[in-house]
Amino acid sequence: MIALTSRNNPKVPYDQLPLLPPPGDLETKSVLKACVRARALLAELRTAGLLIPDQSVLINTIPLLEAKDSSEIENIVTTHDDLFREASLGEAQDDPASKEALRYRSALYAGVASLKRQPLTTTTAIDICRAIKAPHIDVRSTPGTALINTYTGEVIYTPPQGPDHIRDLMHNWETFINEPSDLDPLVRMAIQHYQFEAIHPFSDGNGRTGRIINILSLIQDGLLTQPTLYLSRHILRTRGDYYRLLGGVTAHGHWESWILYVLEAVEQTSTWTTNKIRSIRDLMAHTSAHVTRSQAMPIHSRALIDAIFAQPYCRIAHLTERSIAKRQTASVYLKELVRLGVLQEKKFGRDKLFVNRRYIDLLANDGHTFEPYFPMGFEDTAGLPGLHGFYEESEGGHA
DSSP, X not given: OOOOOTTTOTTSOOXXXXXXXXXXXXXXXXXXXXXXXXXXXXXXXXXXXXXXXXXXXXXXXXXXXXXXXXXXXXXXXXXXXXXXXXXXXXXXXXXXXXXXXXXHHHHHHHHHHHTTTSOSOHHHHHHHHHHHTOXXXXXXXXXXXXXXXXXXXXXXXXXXXXXXXXXXXXXXXXXXXXXXXXXXXXXXXXXXXXXXXXXXXXXXXXXXXXXXXXXXXXHHTTSOSSSOOOTHHHHHHTHHHHHHHHHHHXXXXXXXXXXXXXXXXXXXXXXXXXXXXXXXXXXXXXXXXXXXXXXXXXXXXXXXXXXXXHOSEEOHHHHHHTTXXXXXXXXXXXXXXXXXXXXXXXXXXXXXXXEOHHHHHHHHSSSOOOOOSSOTTOSSSSSSOOHHHHHHHTTTSOO
């Protein structure tokens, strides 16, 4: 009888995890074809994002969608409304799930900022995990960590053990990410993500840390300029395939299937996010047209429209912080937008929030349509007004 090795016995620590890079032909014909498609769609996403001049509109929202779904993969479930509301209030004391998801977004922001100072390193991973979980988190130093099936209680994988061995594996991982390579950056991202999850360097938070590192690796390699790829959406919807294909690399060295899965995730997510960004631009333009047609606002500036999209749960302070108006005048503007049906006024404890309901619904739905304020085509321009005209007209601060 042949004894099971750590590679195919999930109860034995996988201390023989091979170093990177993996042997063999990783960029097969199928992989290279998928890379071409994924990179083209990533470039389209990057361009779509740049067409919204106020990048905070995207940076404040798309990473929150990513945070929500990345947390849900770990069975930490919150709602879009709860998450955007707590993000506006700046705390989530009464909602532990929202608090965890907001930590994810903070960790992502911190990771992006760190790339301006240094490349991706083990220290980056530690800092991200600490931001998600707790300040004391460090590389595992005690044995006994194992991944368990939540429903059956069965051990499905036992990662390498021993702090020195784990740090050696992480050093190899770090070198693989940063040394010049002939591998396509998307292929390298897929490989490093498997390796990070296989090393499982922390006692908790590895999945979310690894998914943030995916986005950071694309920014580091110049394939993204902002953290606007909503990759966790695809992983959440194909969670069974995600874990099955990770296990396929561990048990059988099936790299091609895993890499193709990641490339498909990039392809589908890029397309979905690009369409979502375009729909956001359309809703911004449509909202601008609605406000302009009312002729009721004392001021209608690009900054005002940007503000209620950068913060779907908007506060008076958000307008004053952007120097749009002083507090009393900002209150008048927001209440007028409530009268026009653009915002809904809600009170949460001592806080008064103005909710951009159409925008929240657009972000929360898989589709890319929204309920119009008036029949499409009713305005002077044909169809939905483009943002190019909107931004061009309002550049001086007034339409």
